[in-house]
Amino acid sequence: MTDLIVSARVFSRPNEPLDAEELLLTEMRSDLVRVRLCASGVCHSDLHVAAGEWTADGPLVLGHEGAGVVEAVGPDVVDTRPGDHVVLSWFAPCRRCEHCARGEAWLCTGTRALDHVLPDGTTGFRRRDATPVRAFLGLGTFAEATVVPESAAVPIPRDLPFPVAALIGCAVTTGVGAAINTARVRPGDTAVVLGCGGVGQAILLGLNLVGANTIIAMDLSDERLALASDLGATHLLRGDDPDLAGHVRAITGGGVEHAFEAIGSPGTIELLPQLIGRGGQAVVVGMPAEGVRVAFDPFDLADQGKRILGCNYGSSVPSVDFPRLARLYASGRLPLDRLVGQTIALDAVDGALEDLRRAVGLRTVIIQTTPYPDARV
Ligand SMILES: [Zn+2]
Ligand SMILES: [Zn+2]
DSSP states (O other), X not given: OOOEEEEEEEEOSTTSOOEEEEEEEOOOOTTEEEEEEEEEEOOHHHHHHHTTSSOOOXXXXXXXXXXXXXXXXXXXXXXXXXXXXXXXXXXXXXXXXXXHHTTOGGGOSSOOGGGTSOTTSOOSXXXXXXXXXXXXXXXXXXXXXXXXXXXXXXXXXXXXXXXHHHHHTTHHHHHHHIIIIXXXXXXXXXXXXXXXXXXXXXXXXXXXXXXXXXXXXXXSOHHHHHHHHHTTOSEEEETTOTTHHHHHXXXXXXXXXXXXEOSOOHHHHHHHHHHEEEEEEEEEOSOOOTTOOOOOOHHHHHHHTOEEEEOSGGGOOHHHHHHHHHHHHHTTXXXXXXXXXXXXXXXXXXXXXXXXXXXXXXXXXXXOOOOSTXXXX
16 A cells, blocks of 8 residues: 655744645554545644744644545544545544543543544654654644544534634634533623634624623724624723723623633733622633743632633534534524635645734634535635
């Protein structure tokens, strides 16, 4: 059998352009699935690695927000077939640990995805000299194709556009899930969203979907605030407003019931308790750089019965939530296509990471290939 060679963008050292490399893909075995990538979002977590804010040893194919078509499957695969359209989950659940058994895939303790390897500890990519090349969060979607465990490839309807499907793989599931699963927002609740990048906009969609009433959006970018308004925000605040907390309390008569931080910045995370009223909850969704510390007034938390929650992957189960989100898009209740900003070729990924660093624009999506005539992009 001849090796499959694919073009990929590889992280080696922080703050340098990604390397364009031709890599070999591992053979199909056990429960592995080979996916020809059609679209891949560029997410802040990729930037955390590229900028050296998260420790990761190269060589590492970046990208973790992808969708594509299954090309080949190993002998033990049961849930997907060649030709299936799939969204990739960057937290391939082991399906065996206590959390998986409880239906809490986002808390899986058996996954090897956080080590950027396959479940057996090997890598799907290698160089011609046999050097293993790891894949970010077990996916490595900045490539023409990748190899992932079956539990990371979730089938979705064939008519779902690939850019939308890709965003379901990270930003959408994280943001909508933060509102619905983590915070369990109810109709009529009040909320504020700090940061209107891809995840923040998805939180707004989730709030709108469940009928939150009074939805405040905050960002530094007028372009992002304009989209936030279109997606259901009832009030817009500039991120450089010197009295953000005062305005949020004035709009809601004492503070919101739910405050979401979708930036991962210590300044805005520290602001959270001041934005929520008695009994309110703050949800940390944005992923900070390693080593960041923040300070809260614990008396205020105890005295006012406030809660601070962490949210990983929208407290979502990919095999359940990806298809549900796809169906909500198909029925028009979740206009996920509004989150897709610029579309680019794989070659332009360094520019997209630079845009993320400057926190401008909407979600950039790489279009890798459209090899199938019935594939919509
Ligand atoms: Zn992401
Ligand atoms: Zn598990």
